[in-house]
Amino acid sequence: MKKIVAALALGAIVAVAGTAAEAKDWKKIRIATEGAYAPWNATDPSGKLVGFEPDLAMELCKKMKAECEIVAQDWDGMIPAIQQGKYDAIMAAMSITDEREKVIAFAGPYGTEPSMFGTMKASPLTKVTFPGERYDLSKDDPKAAIAALADALKGKTVGVQTSTIQANFMEQLLPQVSVRTYDKLDNAGIDMAAGRVDAIFGDRSAVDAIIKTDAGNMTLFGPAFARGVLGKGVGVGLRKADGDLKELFNKAIAEANQDGTITKLSTQHFGYDISIK
Numbered sequence: 001m002k003k004i005v006a007a008l009a010l011g012a013i014v015a016v017a018g019t020a021a022e023a024k025d026w027k028k029i030r031i032a033t034e035g036a037y038a039p040w041n042a043t044d045p046s047g048k049l050v051g052f053e054p055d056l057a058m059e060l061c062k063k064m065k066a067e068c069e070i071v072a073q074d075w076d077g078m079i080p081a082i083q084q085g086k087y088d089a090i091m092a093a094m095s096i097t098d099e100r101e102k103v104i105a106f107a108g109p110y111g112t113e114p115s116m117f118g119t120m121k122a123s124p125l126t127k128v129t130f131p132g133e134r135y136d137l138s139k140d141d142p143k144a145a146i147a148a149l150a151d152a153l154k155g156k157t158v159g160v161q162t163s164t165i166q167a168n169f170m171e172q173l174l175p176q177v178s179v180r181t182y183d184k185l186d187n188a189g190i191d192m193a194a195g196r197v198d199a200i201f202g203d204r205s206a207v208d209a210i211i212k213t214d215a216g217n218m219t220l221f222g223p224a225f226a227r228g229v230l231g232k233g234v235g236v237g238l239r240k241a242d243g244d245l246k247e248l249f250n251k252a253i254a255e256a257n258q259d260g261t262i263t264k265l266s267t268q269h270f271g272y273d274i275s276i277k
Helices: 011-020 052-064 075-083 143-152 165-173 185-193 204-212 243-258 261-270
Strands: 028-033 067-072 105-111 115-120 134-136 157-161 178-182 199-203 218-226 234-238
Touching: 028 052, 028 075, 052 067, 052 243, 052 261, 075 234, 105 243, 105 261, 115 165, 115 185, 115 204, 143 218, 157 165, 157 185, 165 178, 165 199, 178 185, 185 199, 185 204, 185 218, 199 204, 204 218, 234 243, 243 261
Parallel strands: 028 067, 134 218, 157 178, 157 199
Antiparallel strands: 105 234, 115 199, 115 218
16 A cells, blocks of 8 residues: 655656557466565565465466466566566555556555554654544545644654655645655664654554564554545556456456455455455
8 A cells, every 4th residue: 555656757668568568368477566565565584475465466366367476576666667568467565546547557456554653652752642543535634633743743753665655645744744765664663763763654554564573662653544645545556558457357356355365365464354345
């Protein structure tokens, strides 16, 4: 559910998109993931790509009767590389946003979760009272919550992963708050533990994963935010020219949602259901 592409000025790459995808039977599909955003996707000590999305990708490929290969790709190069034909699909906690849909197509969404802030338990931020616990930015009025956050974060710095929906949220809704960007949210968590930033902001599961690795010194704080500027949910990124592959993925996602596959896998990896109802 993260991630808005930093460089959407991909005119030259987009021009190649029409030729990058030739007619295929889609018996073999290469799917890219980041391998660094647990529990959506991660890399185990042996170098294997693991997590919710690698597992879901394999289930979707079974439904599509396709042989699939999961490959690792750094986040910043994710969209340029698919446009260049290095792989056929992206499953990397990529939120569907209007800006991204100008560049690539999406199948799905197949999951969604809120974004939340994390901080150290000793931080004064944990004592701030907010007017609500959860906001759907597509329909709820967040003004009071945003004002409370702006006041609480005055003079403080928030760490976010670069080119993400959370970075976009901070830029659009909390422009007065100092933000430091990182290649990975884990590195923002390291800096928070070291006192170099006061808070981090990311998908709830990603922030939770950082909190769990820090021996009880960190905690969530503030409201949970979803949709609106944070996107329409996480989907499969595809080249616009590959409409037939989009149709295959949409059918497989619908089946996986209906038969409980997505609920089962998300409960296994997140501890709660992130499927789209």
